[in-house]
Structure formats: structure tokens, C-alpha cells
Amino acid sequence: xxxxxxxxxxxxxxxxxxxxxxxxxxxxxxxxxxxxxxxxxxxxxxxxxxxxxxxxxxxxxxxxxxxxxxxxxxxxxxxxxxxxxxxxxxxxxxxxxxxxxxxxxxxxxxxxxxxxxxxxxxxxxxxxxxxxxxxxxxxxxxxxxxxxxxxxxxxxxxxxxxxxxxxxxxxxxxxxxxxxxxxxxxxxxxxxxxxxxxxxxxxxxxxxxxxxxxxxxxxxxxxxxxxxxxxxxxxxxxxxxxxxxxxxxxxxxxxxxxxxxxxxxxxxxxxxxxxxxxxxxxxxxxxxxxxxxxxxxxxxxxxxxxxxxxxxxxxxxxxxxxxxxxxxxxxxxxxxxxxxxxxxxxxxxxxxxxxxxxxxxxxxxxxxxxxxxxxxxxxxxxxxxxxxxxxxxxxxxxxxxxxxxxxxxxx
Numbered sequence: 318x319x320x321x322x323x324x325x326x327x328x329x330x331x332x333x334x335x336x337x338x339x340x341x342x343x344x345x346x347x348x349x350x351x352x353x354x355x356x357x358x359x360x361x362x363x364x365x366x367x368x369x370x371x372x373x374x375x376x377x378x379x380x381x382x383x384x385x386x387x388x389x390x391x392x393x394x395x396x397x398x399x400x401x402x403x404x405x406x407x408x409x410x411x412x413x414x415x416x417x418x419x420x421x422x423x424x425x426x427x428x429x430x431x432x433x434x435x436x437x438x439x440x441x442x443x444x445x446x447x448x449x450x451x452x453x454x455x456x457x458x459x460x461x462x463x464x465x466x467x468x469x470x471x472x473x474x475x476x477x478x479x480x481x482x483x484x485x486x487x488x489x490x491x492x493x494x495x496x497x498x499x500x501x502x503x504x505x506x507x508x509x510x511x512x513x514x515x516x517x518x519x520x521x522x523x524x525x526x527x528x529x530x531x532x533x534x535x536x537x538x539x540x541x542x543x544x545x546x547x548x549x550x551x552x553x554x555x556x557x558x559x560x561x562x563x564x565x566x567x568x569x570x571x572x573x574x575x576x577x578x579x580x581x582x583x584x585x586x587x588x589x590x591x592x593x594x595x596x597x598x599x600x601x602x603x604x605x606x607x608x609x610x611x612x613x614x615x616x617x618x619x620x621x622x623x624x625x626x627x628x629x630x631x632x633x634x635x636x637x638x639x640x641x642x643x644x645x646x647x648x649x650x651x652x653x654x655x656x657x658x659x660x661x662x663x664x665x666x667x668x669x670x671x672x673x674x675x676x677x678x679x680x681x682x683x684x685x686x687x688x689x690x691x692x693x694x695x696x697x698x699x700x701x702x703x704x705x706x707x708x709x710x711x712x713x714x715x716x717x718x719x720x721x722x723x724x725x726x727x728x
Contacts, residue, residue, distance in 0.1 A: 321347040321420050324626060325409060327399055328425035328561075329353020331361070331612065332593030332619035334381050336423055339623035341390045350393040350417070352409070357449055358384060358394065363612050365452040366476035367642055370459070371483065376449065404568055404586050421588045421626050424565075424576060425619060428558040428594040428610055433468060435530045442532065443552045446473060458551055463487055466539055466549035470497040470523070472641045474555035475510065478519055479643040488519045489547050491539070493556075495524040500557075501639075503654050505662075505673050506685050510643065513667075517644060522547070558610065560595045573597055575608045580632045582622035592622040601634050602705070603653060611639040636701045647690045651701040652683030661715045663696070664688070669718070672696055679709045696722050 324340060324347050326333045333351050340349055353359070360379040368374040387394050399417075401410035409417040430445045444455055455477075465481055467474045470492030478488045492499075496507040511521060528540045530552070539547040560575035571577040571585035575597035582590045582598065591598075593615040597608040617635045624631040641648045646667065657675035663686075664671040670688025674681050684700035686693035699722040703710060706726070714720050 321626075323348045323418060323420050324350070324423070325417060325419040325421075326351040326423045326425060327402075327409065328427055328593075328595070329355060329359055329394065329396075330425060330427050330593065331359060331381065331615040332425040332427075332622070333423070334359040334619070335616045336425065336592060336619035336623040336626075337392045338382070338386075338390070339620045340627055341392065343624070343627040343629060347420075348393070349391070350395060352395050352397055352399050352411070352417075354396075354398045355448060355450075356396055358382070358387075360449060361612070362447075365449065366446055366473055367480055369452050370456055370477065370480040372456075379449070399564065402564060402568060404570065404589065407588070419588075422590070423582075423619075423622055423626060424584070424589065424591040424595060425593045425615075426561040426564070426595045427615075429561045430554070431557045431559060433554045433556060435527075439530050439532060439537075442537075443468075443554045445554050446477060447558075455551075455553065459484060459486070462550035464549045465489070465551045465553065466491065466537065466547055467553050467555060468527070469555035469557070470494075470521070471500070471555055471557060472498060472639075474553070475514065475643055476641060477553055477555065478514060479517075482514075482517050482519055483644070489522065489539075489549065490514070490519055491522045491525065491527065491541070491547070493524070493526055497521075497523070501650065501654070502648070503660075503673055503675070503685050505660075506648065506671075506687050509667060509671065509687050510646075510648065513644060513646060520547075558594075560597070560608065562595060573606075577606065580634065581625045581630060582618065582633060583625065590622045590626055592618040598633060601632060602636070602707075607637070607653075609637055609639075611637070613638050634705075636704050638697075638701060642690070645689060646687060647693065648685075648687045649693055649697045650683070650685040651697050652681065652704045654683035654685050657682050659712075661712050663715055664718050668692075670696070672700075674700065674710075674715050676710070676712070680704075680707060681710055681715075699723055699726065702726060 359381045398412045400412045464487045466489045526542045531538045537549045576591040578596045578598045594610045621633040638651045654675045657677045659676040661674040670692035672686035675683045
């Protein structure tokens, strides 16, 4: 029987629910409680910008688990906001001033959208997509508008652009940096994505800043620094996010671009763990701290955090992986593509898939590809395994699309 009596999970997303599920696999006795500010059970966020906006998926299809799962596993799921944390007394305080003591705490508060700063009259009119409520608000307005401006050319902005463009909306995308998806995606892939959006009719304004935005009746006029004028009936912001750590700003918890954790999800405070978007975790393979915002990471990190909370010391060493679906194309990235000595290209066109491998010390440090759905997934998965195994690779095999990459796993 576990000696842990009360395990609290602060934040009700993917990392939280998979952590709770994993905890129950190892501990049938402890009281597990999840606190969420949202009114919904935990749900998938990636489809919000894609299948949900395109009416291909309904709300109930987004849920990770049904209500029966929580009842059957005796996991309390409380829709309540936590307003204070006392790490010394090991207490959370909810907005109704009720104290919730814990023996072990897992923080999975995720991340928060960055907001544009134009002026007070305009700021409130700009929409963002983070939650199911946000998605409903955008979805309900789509039939009433035709011209839509998206500020930010990252994953979320481009996915929304793809979904709305396929509903015959006129889309303008404004990006301040000199390429799309600039933070994580190699320029070679970013340029291919840009070309595809332009082929579908999207108007892209790259490497440009907004001078001002004015609202007339129901329409917006966006003036760029080069005096380009863009009219829009709806503006959606997608300029990135920050870890949700406001609750801990005046505590002893170490925060640096998220909550600092070691490879075991342990924070700087005893019996307090963090997982998912909010965690800036130490990766033993890359020997540095990394903060990731991705579906797979949230799930796997939550599971590893649960193992460590349950007393099963387990290192988190998953290779970073993320994907994006835009139009009929699938983009995938594994590893890190920002530290390399050489680049190897595999494939000649996106119909059959193009992958760029980033090589350092004769090993793959990262790989990023784009292709029609189903064309690059296998090779990206193999690349992940090669990174994980620290395998020395032969460039001529990586380059030759006629050769199967799995022969490198046997070396």
C-alpha cells in the first residue's frame, strides 16, 4: 500500500489526465484530485485548429476519457480555480477560500497565449485559440465573415489559415519574422509551407510589422509599416505563448522560462513536480533544459511524472516530436534542428515527401519533413530512434529515398 495519502494535480489538461491514469496503475489507495479552471473534462487541443473548426469533429470526440473513467478510477476532477499555493504548509487554496492539503503536488498548468497590444478598443476584439471556448467563439463567427486576418505565422496561425481557407474564406497572414514557424522549423521546410499557402490563395506578409489597426463599424483596417493596407472582418492572434506560472511568481519555486525541473520531473521544492508545457525540464540526451509545447510531450511527461510521484524513479528522455496538418500536407519534426554541422536532404518533392536531416558528430540531432499525409511518418519515426540510440549514420543512405532507413537501426 502506498504511504501517499493525497496527490493533487493543478491543471486539467493532457499531462494531468495521463498522469492521473498512470498513478492509478501503481497506486490504488491514494486520493487523486485534479483541479481545472475549465468547465470541460480534459480534451485534445490539436484538433481545435483543424478538425473542430472544419466541423469534422464534435466536442465529445475530443475528450481523452469519459466521465466514467474518472468515476471508475476514483479520480476527483474539480472545476475550480486555485488562487494561492503555500508550499511550506503544503496547501492549495481555491477561489472559494477552501484549503486543499497535499502530500505530493503535480503542476500541469500549461501555457497561456501571448496577447497583442494595439489599443484598448482593438485588443478586446482580437480572437485567440487556446481553449474549447475560444474555438467555439471563432467557429460561431466564421459563417458571418469572409475576410480574415491572422497575426502570427506559427503552427497555430497556419493551421487556422488552412482550416478557414478550405471554407472559402479570404485569408491574410501577417508574420513579423523573416520566415514562417521561425522558432522551431528549418527555413527549407518553412519556405515549402509558405509556397503551399500561397497556392491555396492565402496572402502572406512576411518580415513586416503592424503600424496600427483601426475599427470601422464591423470591419478592421490593418496598416503595415510599409503602408500596405489590409481589410478584415475578423482578426485572430497567434503570436506564441508563455508558461502559466503567474500563481508561483512570489514563491520559492525556481522559474526560468517555465518551472525548472530535473529529468525526474522534480521541481526545486520537495514533493512538488511539474510536467507538460509549463516545465522547463533537463533532457539527459541533449544535456540542457528544454521547454516543449506538443501533444506527445504533454502526454509522455505526465506519465513519467506520475511514475516518479509513485516512487518509481524514471528518467524522462523522450525525443522531442511534433506535427502539423495544413491542407493535405503533414509536417513533422523530431529532435532539435538548431545545432548541427551538416544538412542532408531526402526526397525531391512534397508529393512523395521531403525530409531534412541535421547532422552533428556523424549523428542525427534533428529531422524535419513535409509531405502528403502518410509519406514522411515512417522515416521520421526511424529518425527518432536513431537519435535516441545515438547512432552514427551514413549520409548516402539518408539521402537515397530508395534505401530504407531501418537498415541504419541494425548497425
